[in-house]
Amino acid sequence: MRGLVLAVLIAGPVTAQDAPTKAQGLAAWDDIYAVTSHPRCTNCHVGAGGIPMWNGLTYGADAVHGMRVQAGENRVGAETMPCRTCHIGVASANAIPHAPPMIDDAWRLPPPELAWLDKSSEDICEQLRDPETNDGFTMDELATHLETSAFVAWGFDPGAGRSVPPIGLDEMVVALNLWAAAGTPCASDP
Amino acid sequence: MKLTVNGKTHEVDVEDDMPLLWVLRDELGITGPKYGCGIAQCGACTVHEDGVAVRSCQLAAGDVVGEITTIEGLGTPNTLHAVQEAWIDLQVAQCGYCQAGQIMQAASFLDLNSEPTDDQIDAAMSGNLCRCGSYPRIREAVKSAATKLRRV
Numbered sequence: 289m290r291g292l293v294l295a296v297l298i299a300g301p302v303t304a305q306d307a308p309t310k311a312q313g314l315a316a317w318d319d320i321y322a323v324t325s326h327p328r329c330t331n332c333h334v335g336a337g338g339i340p341m342w343n344g345l346t347y348g349a350d351a352v353h354g355m356r357v358q359a360g361e362n363r364v365g366a367e368t369m370p371c372r373t374c375h376i377g378v379a380s381a382n383a384i385p386h387a388p389p390m391i392d393d394a395w396r397l398p399p400p401e402l403a404w405l406d407k408s409s410e411d412i413c414e415q416l417r418d419p420e421t422n423d424g425f426t427m428d429e430l431a432t433h434l435e436t437s438a439f440v441a442w443g444f445d446p447g448a449g450r451s452v453p454p455i456g457l458d459e460m461v462v463a464l465n466l467w468a469a470a471g472t473p474c475a476s477d478p
Numbered sequence: 479m480k481l482t483v484n485g486k487t488h489e490v491d492v493e494d495d496m497p498l499l500w501v502l503r504d505e506l507g508i509t510g511p512k513y514g515c516g517i518a519q520c521g522a523c524t525v526h527e528d529g530v531a532v533r534s535c536q537l538a539a540g541d542v543v544g545e546i547t548t549i550e551g552l553g554t555p556n557t558l559h560a561v562q563e564a565w566i567d568l569q570v571a572q573c574g575y576c577q578a579g580q581i582m583q584a585a586s587f588l589d590l591n592s593e594p595t596d597d598q599i600d601a602a603m604s605g606n607l608c609r610c611g612s613y614p615r616i617r618e619a620v621k622s623a624a625t626k627l628r629r630v
Contacts, residue, residue, distance in 0.1 A: 354519075356604035367591045368601035369583070373531045374518040378541045387517040388536060 313470020319455055319463040321409040324416075326453040328443045332397050333404035338363060340397060341405065344451045345385060363397040371395040379438075382447035389446060391438040399423055413474035427468035434461050481542060483508060484551025494540025499523045501539045502548060510549035510578045514607070521606030524579035525549075531586035549578035552585060560626045561585045564619040572610035580606045584620045588627055596621070 308316070323329060327343035327350075334340055338359035342351045360367045374388040375395030382389045401421050404412055415421045416430070425433060434440050434457065444457040455463070467473070481488050481498075483506060490505050497516075502508040502525070511534050514522030518533040525534045528544030553559035558566070561584045571577045580603065587594070587602040594602065599620050608616065 354605075356601045358598075358601040367594070368598050369587070369605050370530060370590070373524075373583075373605070374533050374536060376532070376537050376541060378538070384517060386519065388533075390536075 308466055308470040310470055310473045313467050313473040314475060316463040316466040316470065317409070317413055317473065317475075319459065320416075320467060321412060323453040323455060323460050324404050324412050325407075325409070326451070328446060328451060328453055330405040332439075333402055334397060334400075335403040335405065336361075336400040338397060338400070345449060359397045363399065364394065371397075382442070385448045387448070389442060389448075389450075391442045393438040410474055410476040413472075414476065417472035417474065427464070427472065431461055431464050431468070434464060479539060481506075481539065481546060483546045484548060485545075490539070492539050494538060496539045497535050498525070498537045498539055498542060498546065499534040502534060502546075508548050508550055511582075512575055512578060514576070514579075518605075519607075520576070520579075521583060522576050522579040524582040524606065526582060526586055529586060529589055531583045547582075549582055552582065559585055560623040560630075561588065561619070564623040564626065568615050568619045568622065570612055570615040570619045572608075572612050576606060576608045576610075580608065580616055584616075584623065588620070588624050592624070592628060594620075594624055599624075 324333070327341070331341040331343055331353075338361065340353040340357060340359065342353050343349060355369065357365065358368045359365045359371065365371050365373075372395055376388075376390045377392065377394050378390055379392040380390035402415070402423055407415075419425060422430070440457065444452060444460075446452065453460070479490060479492070479494075481490055481501065483502065488506055490501055492501055492505060499511055499513060502511055503513070511525050512522040513535065514520035516535050518536045521533065523534040524531050526532065526547040527537065527542065529547070553562050559581075561581050565571065565577065565581060570580075583603060583606050587599075591598060591602070596617075599617055603616060603620060
């Protein structure tokens, strides 16, 4: 699939005349899912329980966030310990291992309907293509979100030895645009 | 740069990236906030920025945007904060090194959540470590302070 994405990158943007096939769209989705299922994303894309995860470094796989953190329904920890108590809302090189990552935005969890942790590829595919369950994004808006969100940018360049998704942010945007141009197909489609 | 700490404005000549904790302790002589780990893993350095608990080892001096309150500015010996009163009533401290951070965390928490559940108290205070293991007394003191604050 990475070869396909690179070919599209070289060939230029997909146009209406050469809309990708469903098979190409599904292949692009596989790239997207490789990102959305990566711990750098699933650590915070958690369900209604609002308990984020840690992963890698010395924590091992799928460890619950230390300090008994509960982001709660408000997703910012307002009723217990606010995320911002440690995750200061300023741009940072995030170069110190085990120190809380910081970005130029208020640290928070995504809405619970955007939970990706322990979700299947089909589940996330159907969730992301539907504005009712993807926080109201059109595909164009989702691409813009990828390109402009400080959270997303940090996820692809988290610093301090943290693992990164298997493709880069540029490739992710290409894959999303390709998937959208193919009509947002999911493997669960008839 | 100017920093307002405990109601008093200070002019400090420091690098923008100096942690607030260093400024407080080494530049201003405000030594209530303690250094423990330097990476927000222990809570000993907790102060308030506009009333919200923040780890002062993580907040760079140049990024301070609000008024800072340390344990020295939370109450006075004659008018203690409810959390400080509870700390004394229940004799929470053992060695005492972590207590400034614990009290600042608890005071901010109870300001945001005046009717916490036991589970929320545990969650709010779990980022503040106590190597003496005074956690049962910390939990009781926070519950006691919450009850007292609700009566105010």
